[in-house]
Amino acid sequence: MLEARLGETQLLKKIVDALKEIISLSTLDCSETGMQLQSMDNSHVSLVSLSLQTGCFEKYRCDRNVSLGLDLKSLSKVVKSASGDDSVTLSAADKADKLLLSFESDNKSRTADYELKLLNLDQDHLGIPDTNYACTVQMPSSEFARICRDMSMFSETVVISCTKQGIKFSANGDLGSANIKLAETSKGDITIDVEEPITQSFAGRYLNTFTRATPLSDRVKICLAPEVPLLVEYSIEDYGYIRYYLAPKVDD
């Protein structure tokens, strides 16, 4: 059976918020090392990968591998009903058809139990090859969110160019054009590692959707390489991550 306790429901709320705009149904695979989830969006343009190692949890027990087919909209409704500082315990039997969520207030005076029906999802899992990225940029996640929002006012397509001098985001549309450049800073809040310069184009609305994960981490890592999807990674405390992969736009 599975029993996993998070000290604060806030973390689960943030994770669900980071997933639900991009995927609606997904399987959470639980094993003794933690929880994993991988799904493509409906258009198969992006892939989201979530990993939560056991260190994310106050208590974690998973005797046998269990896959939980989740409707994220339903899960979102359940976690919304709990207070952020409640603890939450997820539990499921070995061949479960439902997930139990038990919320407990700080002073243990209020408990709330929910049963969520599980779905039998037949999902494809994709192999993500190890990639030696040409450019790796780290910046405050709030800065990335702001740039993605500002870019999307101008065009559906955002061009990202990265050189040793910095990273540039450009959008060109009916309104005009926007260019935002960031250079590496001496205080280390923006770091830019470039093996070779790269320019690629991406759909801005996906980038914007990825920034739903901003509350999970102060920092975001952006990795680019020629002919491979963009990687946008938010770490989750010290023991997990959410990674978004976005296929580039290519010349017709």
Added chain:
Amino acid sequence: MQQSSITSFFKQK
């Protein structure tokens, strides 16, 4: 420009 698919980069396991 044309949007490529993630499945043209990552193959099914």
